[in-house]
Amino acid sequence: MGTRDDLAEATLETLPLTVAVLDSTGRILLTNRSWREFNPDDDDHVGVNYVATAEMGDEEGDDEHARRAVEGLEAVLEGERETFSMEYPCHTPEEKQWFLMRASRFTVDGDVRVSVVHLDITDRKLAELDAEAALERLREQQRNLEHVLERIDGLVRDVTDAAVGAGSRSEIEHGVCRELADTDPYVLAWIGRVDVTTRRVSPREWAGHREVPLENDELVLSSDESHPAVQALREGEPRAIQDVAEFDHADHWWPTGAGDLFRSVAAIPLEYGDVTYGVLVVFAEDADAFDERELLVLESLAGTVSTAMNAIEARRMLTTETIVELEATIEDPSLFVTALATELGASVTYRGLTYDKEGTALAVFYVDCTGGVEAVAADLDGVEDATVLSEYEDGTLLELALSDGIVTALADHGGVIQRFDAVPDDRVADLALQLPNGQSARSVYDLLEERYDRTELISYHESDRPTRTLRDVAAELDSKLTDRQEMALRKAFYADYFEWPRGVSGEELAESMGVSRSTYHQHLRAAQRKLLEELFAVDPTSEG
Known part of the structure; x- marks a missing residue:
């Protein structure tokens, strides 16, 4: 034992x-x-x-x-x-x-x-505690995700309602800023528009802490490049500063007296297709508020806002004729108009634009010289073909078939060319456009700046005109036609002069008016010219 x-x-x-x-x-x-x-x-x-x-x-x-x-x-x-x-x-x-x-x-x-x-049992206990901590972290992440999803769902719904239910662009801007400023973690929001003439970004609507004034000065696109709003507009991408307190240039654009009200800021461009409507700027109380997920949400909201703005603009264009008249000079030897004037040593004057059945742009120019014009024009970059339509004693009417270049791009933005001229000594092209709205004008000007060496804005004028009716056109035409011109035009139309074969000759119409054949045709062509001017909006004072 x-x-x-x-x-x-x-x-x-x-x-x-x-x-x-x-x-x-x-x-x-x-x-x-x-x-x-x-x-x-x-x-x-x-x-x-x-x-x-x-x-x-x-x-x-x-x-x-x-x-x-x-x-x-x-x-x-x-x-x-x-x-x-x-x-x-x-x-x-x-x-x-x-x-x-x-x-x-x-x-x-x-x-x-x-x-x-x-x-x-220390090792086992530590493992259990780690597992419990990991589980609690997962639960916290789930709670945060549920909160974020709930917040995002409410934010998207409220912002969409504010944008879609608005009756004007200003209402959209005001409603969107209000909804964003009322949603955590945001404390301030503003929407700015770009002035094409001054190149400045101006806050048009804002919401948030009323005791905080907004930027004292407008932002200049060419100089305030540290501001995320300027970066977003220039690059067409969202930009964020996660901690403003550590940003070197923040003192240049903080809202005066902001203090500790916000620590981070994000800017998202408002774009629809090639048209930029402005920029949305959102401030948050905490640092690091604009992670990748948050920026994706804001970018999606910006798309909704831009779509609503586009719908407002489209609806407005149905009821009013919005006209933006823009004039600019382009200094670049590669531009075909400038190159043509330089090569020929002659002035080049724009006359009009049409398209062939394949959709190729056919631009008509008057060149104040003769001989060899067609060959010189055909060798220019961007010119697919050149055809002489008519030759005069001191000039040539030239048709240029243009490849996908500046003329096509201007048309894609809704631009109607009024003037596109060049003289050999200046080496500068003068461009005058009519555009449907300010956003198109802004996009066109950005396009010109991007493509050519130097672009200078000469003038910019925006106006809303009531849509012209047939009665308006008839009244305008009546004011321009003389009695004899109107009589010549009506007689030709009523007598089937424009049919083929003709129902009456020019001599017979001239005899009916008691004038010579040459005088009758002078009246008829003048009336036709004025009628076509109303149709194509051609400047009657253009040369050639």
Whole structure:
């Protein structure tokens, strides 16, 4: 039997668990090596009442874990339960530790004994805590995502309602700024438009903290390049500053007195196709508010706003004839008009534009020289073909078939060329356009600046004119035609002079008016010219 006890004691000594055996009163009868090594003063605690020691820890520190241990041990010692286990922390200044205590009741020769085992579960506990922390982070992310989705859904709905339900562009701008400023984390929003003539961005509508004035000065596109609004307009992409406090140039464009009201700012261009309607600028209270997801949301909202603005403009164009008259000079030797004037040493005057059945632009120019004009024009870049329509004593009427170049681009923007002339000495082309709205004018001017060496805006005039009716055209034509011109035109029309074969000759019409044949044709051609001027809006004072 002694051999068996020796074996059990030796085995107990090698266990990596701290083990103590108690008698029925709670006194320690036996401990193993792990127990003694864990004790700082290398005491085996044999003879010490373990339960009483635990009670003292409870009294001194009001330790909930000690109280539970005492209650559990007493229940096992008194036979109320066979086992008891609990987990408890046992931290030191150097590290955090957790243990599992397990007490089991047994008897030896009729005497009650209780084994108390302490197992180090620190690694498992740390893993559990890490898992719980990760789970809480996931829950927090889910809550944040749900909040973001709810906020985005409400924001998109409110901004869309404000944009689609507006009756004017100003109403759209005001409603969108108000909705954005009322949505966390935004605190201020403004929408700016670009003045083509001054190259300045002017805030037209804004909403947010009323005690904060907006930028004192307008933004100049050519100089305020640090401002995200200017960057967004120039590059056609959203731009954001995540921490304004660390931005070197922020003092040049902060709203005066902003203080701590905002820390980050984003700017999104308002574009529909090739037309730029302005820029949306949004401020947030916190730094790093405009991450990639937030910018995508704002970019989507900007698309909705731009679409609504385009619809407003389209509806307005159905009821009014919006006219923007723009004049500019283009200095670039590669421009075909300038190159033609330089090569021929002659002035080139624009007469009109049409298209063939393949859609190729056919531009008609008058050149005040003769001989060799067709060959020179055909060799120019951008010219597919050149045809002489008519030659006069001192000039040539020339038709140029143009490839996909500036003339086609201007037409794509709704531009109607009024003048596109060049003289050989200036090496500069003069361009005059009529455009449907200010946005088209802005886009055209940007296009010219991008394509050519130097573009200078000479004049810009915008006006709304009522849509012309047939009665308006007839009244205008009536004011321009003389009585004899109108009579010549009506007689020719009523007598089927314009049919083929003709129902009447020019001599017969002239005789009916009591004038010579040449005088009649002079009246008729003058009337036809004025009629076509009304139709094609050709300047009657143009040369040639």
